[in-house]
Amino acid sequence: MSNKKPKVKKAVTTESVKADRARRAAQAANQRKDKDKITSREYWKGVKTEMSKVVWPTRKELGAFTVVVICTCAVFALGFWAVDSGFLAILKAILGVTLS
CATH class of the missing domain: 1.20.5 (Single alpha-helices involved in coiled-coils or other helix-helix interfaces)
Incomplete structure (x- = not known):
């Protein structure tokens, strides 16, 4: 027999759920902000790529x-x-x- 104690779940309140969602949303926004920063060279490279996809x-x-x-x-x-x-x-x- 093992001596492990059964896991006890914490009581989940709506406030803790809301706080957790807000924290995750803030983290996601910060990650997106870092990813969204591009240089002008990357921008124009993207424009050229998209223009090559245009069917005239x-x-x-x-x-x-x-x-x-x-x-x-x-x-x-x-x-x-x-x-x-x-x-x-x-x-x-x-x-x-x-x-x-």
Whole structure:
């Protein structure tokens, strides 16, 4: 037979749990702060690496995307003009407001 005493667990309180979590969060934040410090050379090296991963559109795709953007802008411009004209017509009819 062994002479080991059974382990007795400490009573866990919400305060001790909160304090433990706060301590661990502070340690993690300090570790992240140390890891986040990079030199400008490392930064630009990372930028170059990420830019090499970019998939650039072909000339044909770029033309198609440009047409879509211009058409979308035109549709929204016409829509805003129509709503604005409608509100102006309503104000003229109800209040008799005129714009010079």
